[in-house]
Amino acid sequence: MIKVFVAGATGWAGSAISKGIFNHDGMQLIGGLSRSNKGKNLADILQIENATIPLFDTIDNALEKIDFDVLVEFTKPDIAKKNIITALEKGKNVIIGTSGLSNEDYNEIESIANKNNASVLAAGNFAITAVLLFKFAAIAAKYIPNYELIDYASQNKVDAPSGSVAELAHRLSAVQKSTIEVPIEDTIGVKETRGATIDDVQVHSVRLPGHVLGIEAIFGMQDEKLILRHDAGNGAEPYVNGVILAIEKVNSFKGLKRGLDTVMDL
Numbered sequence: 001m002i003k004v005f006v007a008g009a010t011g012w013a014g015s016a017i018s019k020g021i022f023n024h025d026g027m028q029l030i031g032g033l034s035r036s037n038k039g040k041n042l043a044d045i046l047q048i049e050n051a052t053i054p055l056f057d058t059i060d061n062a063l064e065k066i067d068f069d070v071l072v073e074f075t076k077p078d079i080a081k082k083n084i085i086t087a088l089e090k091g092k093n094v095i096i097g098t099s100g101l102s103n104e105d106y107n108e109i110e111s112i113a114n115k116n117n118a119s120v121l122a123a124g125n126f127a128i129t130a131v132l133l134f135k136f137a138a139i140a141a142k143y144i145p146n147y148e149l150i151d152y153a154s155q156n157k158v159d160a161p162s163g164s165v166a167e168l169a170h171r172l173s174a175v176q177k178s179t180i181e182v183p184i185e186d187t188i189g190v191k192e193t194r195g196a197t198i199d200d201v202q203v204h205s206v207r208l209p210g211h212v213l214g215i216e217a218i219f220g221m222q223d224e225k226l227i228l229r230h231d232a233g234n235g236a237e238p239y240v241n242g243v244i245l246a247i248e249k250v251n252s253f254k255g256l257k258r259g260l261d262t263v264m265d266l
């Protein structure tokens, strides 16, 4: 039985994921983190009958009271890194869904994981159609050196770029760096309209009502183009199976892996 603790257990994504873990054979939902619901029973909040799943306000308080094998992190970037490092230092494995962590954050997380003989599986997006987009885009980047990325999200999303697009930029540029014909600094007009350069890739973040999360990878060649697009719907259900798979696989390696496809047979 894998004992799982969910940080962000009452949130939009965390509550769907917590229910999925609770209902999954071979996993036990041991507790959760939710600052505003400290001391309450997560089972009541999630409308799960006949169960007691304690909620804590900090990871330190949780670790004093309960033990678990895997931390699933779906909070906000300001608290996520502390949660992750605290769990790793106790030798726990970690699944990271929270967006907003930088490559430098991931380097630090990787070295702490290695030091503690623990494992981290981070994915900018656990939805299967997004995972497939990452895979197809990596194939396209092998053959097409000119590409840019757009991420679409709601007006309330606090981090930019999305975790999905940050991870995609990182991965595509490892395949082949994107080529820019007119250097950004030579742009005539407003340079910022060319987007931000992340891992040598131009990234454009749109934040508007009516959007949940979309990813567009645009590849251009002479007289032809390829557009790969993922669009999330309103519910958090698409992330549940991906996180469950990640929990099952995180013990199969040591250190850090980024991207759910790294543990899938794609």
Ligand SMILES: NC(=O)C1=CN([C@@H]2O[C@H](COP(=O)(O)OP(=O)(O)OC[C@H]3O[C@@H](n4cnc5c(N)ncnc54)[C@H](O)[C@@H]3O)[C@@H](O)[C@H]2O)C=CC1
Pocket (backbone or CB within 6 Å): 007, 008, 009, 010, 011, 012, 013, 014, 033, 034, 035, 036, 057, 058, 074, 075, 076, 077, 079, 096, 097, 098, 099, 100, 123, 124, 125, 126, 127, 163, 239
């Ligand atoms: N990788 C992926 O596939 C996905 C990633 N996400 C990411 O997951 C994160 C959470 O997203 P949502 O569920 O939409 O957010 P939300 O705002 O609905 O939920 C956040 C949760 O974190 C908790 N929390 C926030 N700050 C805290 C603190 N300082 N201490 C303790 N608990 C705290 C809240 O109580 C709440 O339970 C975001 O970074 C989002 O981008 C979301 C969906 C899918």
Ligand SMILES: O=C(O)C1=N[C@H](C(=O)O)C[C@H](O)C1
Pocket (backbone or CB within 6 Å): 099, 100, 124, 125, 157, 161, 162, 163, 164, 165, 212, 213, 232
């Ligand atoms: O903030 C969100 O909601 C989401 N964020 C993730 C990201 O930053 O990539 C992905 C998810 O689809 C929803």
